[in-house]
Amino acid sequence: MPHRTRPLTGLLLFTGINAVLVQTITPVYDFVCFLPYWERRRERIRMEREAVAASSNSTTSAQEATRASAG
Template sequence: MPHRTRPMAALLLFTGLNVVLVSTISPVYDYVCFHPYWERRRVELHLEREVSMRKGSLSA
């Protein structure tokens, strides 16, 4: 065999990597989901929908 397998080291590396990823997901999620851009976009879409509904009711 050209190299030794080290299952314990691999398991520790895998577990450590998962711990790091799990601990960083919450701040990333909060930053992405609660960014002011999304609030502005939501308001703009709401206004556009309102305008298009008014146009539709006037032409009918």
Template sequence: MPHRTRPMTALLVFMGVNVVLVSTITPVYDFVCFLPYWERRRERRRKEREAALTKGAESA
């Protein structure tokens, strides 16, 4: 075998990467999920649904 395997180093690197990912997921999640774009989109879709419901009620 041309190289030595280093299981302890690999384990430490793997755990370090996981710690970094876990510690950064909350701010990333908050940034993505609470963007004003989603709030505006949700409000626009709500208004469209209400308009469709009132239009359907008027024609009935």
């Protein structure tokens, strides 16, 4: 005898599980996205970019000063 399917029960179970997941996604998203780790990482990357920009600017200005004194 084949197994009897219950489509309404399956649909209700599927809908219920999705409702629970939708309710719990916001706190999980907030926890993951607003961890202090990400803020520290953004700050470190910003400092590295500023250091690279400052070193390239000082190198460029030193080269321009050398050209100006030579020429």
